[in-house]
Amino acid sequence: MSEKEALRIAEFMRQHDQVAVWLGVEILEVRPGYARLAMTVREDMLNAAGVCQGGVTFSLADFAFAVAANSHGRVALAVSAQIYYPSAARLGDRLVAEAREINLTEKAGIYEVEVRREEGPLVAFFTGQVVRRPDSFPLP
Template identity: 45%
Template sequence: MTPKERAERSAEAMWAGDKASAWLGMRIDRVDEGTATLSLTVEKHHTNGHGICHGGITFSLADSAFACNSRNQNTVAQHNTITYAAPARLGDRLTAVAREVGLTGRNGIYDVTVRNQDGVTIAEFRGCSRTVQGALFEE
């Protein structure tokens, strides 16, 4: 199995049980080893009292793109941070692109950039992961 095939099977296995991401309206656009791209259109139920996309929705999109499970190993977030650069607005199509920055033993570092349809950076997310026991599917 190639690394890309493993990443795709890992994403399928994760997505099958990920009710939150699907409920929020996210879509997987692309996956490969150490990288993933997910997208979401900001709808009315994603907005906050200011009429802009709730920061938790942007965070959730980045967190779901966080590509730490691409190697068929059960991996969880150890800690994440996000910096909001611009507001996302109703109707915006947000795309989160994740890339692996470093992987040492059971610890990984991933950066995720969230942009709108015009290429404006909405947020920068850094996720740190920890591999735990188990696999997503049998190889």
């Protein structure tokens, strides 16, 4: 799979994933097994403590994971995920999620995602596993 095809898949996913649309996810870089995405924390993403709700950060990491896992052209669906939050994101923070493929087989893949403030501090560390189906996305 070429970088161009991986980017086509990522754009298709971003346009058709309503959570990614709501988050305002930007695609910064995609290649097979890798994705780097960004979003900015808005007021409607804050929890009662005034920091970014953990589910929002998880959703960004999960979408980066999905883009990296599906970048090979086959549909890949999550079967497990875990996340750690070493620091909180705040209103106005630009978050960058970088997903990397750790292992890929015919039937499964393992990925890790780092979510950082654009300036660098780690906000979340995510790991996930997918199962790979034989079909692909119906790209136009």
